[in-house]
Amino acid sequence: MRYGGNTSCVEVRLDDGTLIIFDAGTGIRALGQALLAQAGPVRAHLFLSHAHWDHIQGIPFFTPAYIAGTELTILGPEHGRLTLEKIVTGQMRSPYFPIPMHAMAAKIEFVKLGEGSVVELPNGVTVEAGVVNHPGCTLGYRLTAHGKVLVYTTDNEPFGEAAASRHLVKPSRHVPLAREADLLIQDAQYTPEEYSPHRVGWGHSTYLDALQIAQQARVKRLVLFHHDPSHSDAEVDYIVAQCQAQIAQQGLDIECLGAAEGAVLVF
Ligand SMILES: [Zn+2]
Numbered sequence: 001m002r003y004g005g006n007t008s009c010v011e012v013r014l015d016d017g018t019l020i021i022f023d024a025g026t027g028i029r030a031l032g033q034a035l036l037a038q039a040g041p042v043r044a045h046l047f048l049s050h051a052h053w054d055h056i057q058g059i060p061f062f063t064p065a066y067i068a069g070t071e072l073t074i075l076g077p078e079h080g081r082l083t084l085e086k087i088v089t090g091q092m093r094s095p096y097f098p099i100p101m102h103a104m105a106a107k108i109e110f111v112k113l114g115e116g117s118v119v120e121l122p123n124g125v126t127v128e129a130g131v132v133n134h135p136g137c138t139l140g141y142r143l144t145a146h147g148k149v150l151v152y153t154t155d156n157e158p159f160g161e162a163a164a165s166r167h168l169v170k171p172s173r174h175v176p177l178a179r180e181a182d183l184l185i186q187d188a189q190y191t192p193e194e195y196s197p198h199r200v201g202w203g204h205s206t207y208l209d210a211l212q213i214a215q216q217a218r219v220k221r222l223v224l225f226h227h228d229p230s231h232s233d234a235e236v237d238y239i240v241a242q243c244q245a246q247i248a249q250q251g252l253d254i255e256c257l258g259a260a261e262g263a264v265l266v267f
């Protein structure tokens with residue numbers, strides 16, 4: 001009710017108006033409505049972390065994509081021989097959805113990203129991609145803009161044997177990606193008690209994992225993200241409070257908060 005029940009979608013607005021979106025979960029529907037209420041055509045770079053449904057299922061409901069004049073660049077990893085375009089358009093094919101993606105009037109471009117990709121946007125803004133531990137190829141992103149750094153690493157199981165052995169050939173890049181970030185938006189789905197053996201290898205973090213990354217990478221602000229869908233507001237409050245208590249106990253200089261729908265952070 002307070003933290004919100006939509007799946008992953010983060011809007012980043014730069015001072016020069018550049019619009020960057022991380023993931024297209026159900027949250028992108030409300031973002032689309034908000035964008036249409038503003039003047040001018042929608043131009044956005046949409047970075048997908050991976051193609052699990054909770055990160056792409058909002059695209060068919062992103063109204064600006066149906067409007068001529070919208071320009072959408074969709075960037076993300078491919079899956080084996082499945083191209084990014086096939087992955088994204090596939091969910092809108094019959095019988096999954098009544099409107100095929102090619103019926104969208106926007107100019108849509110697809111850009112394949114992988115480990116170490118660097119995307120250069122106007123005014124010296126860069127987005128670097130790095131693989132994180134999650135089933136399939138999942139990317140975390142490091143956005144550098146005007147001297148500030150925002151890192152988005154959701155769906156990430158950074159530590160533990162399962163994380164190292166089951167998913168990836170390459171080592172996860174969560175710490176180098178997050179180095180000295182002003183803001184880290186990081187998976188913190190579980191409490192340590194919930195991270196039981198049957199959940200090991202599912203590709204998600206506890207809040208202590210999130211804090212460990214923040215600490216190792218010397219992050220200034222940590223946003224706990226990708227709340228477990230079974231958690232109530234009170235349980236998310238508890239996770240945030242526990243993480244803040246750990247920070248105080250260890251004397252760390254990290255600000256920690258829980259991601260909440262509609263929350264706006266300025267930095
Ligand atoms: Zn996932």
Ligand SMILES: [Zn+2]
Pocket residue numbers: 008052054055155226
């Ligand atoms: Zn997810």
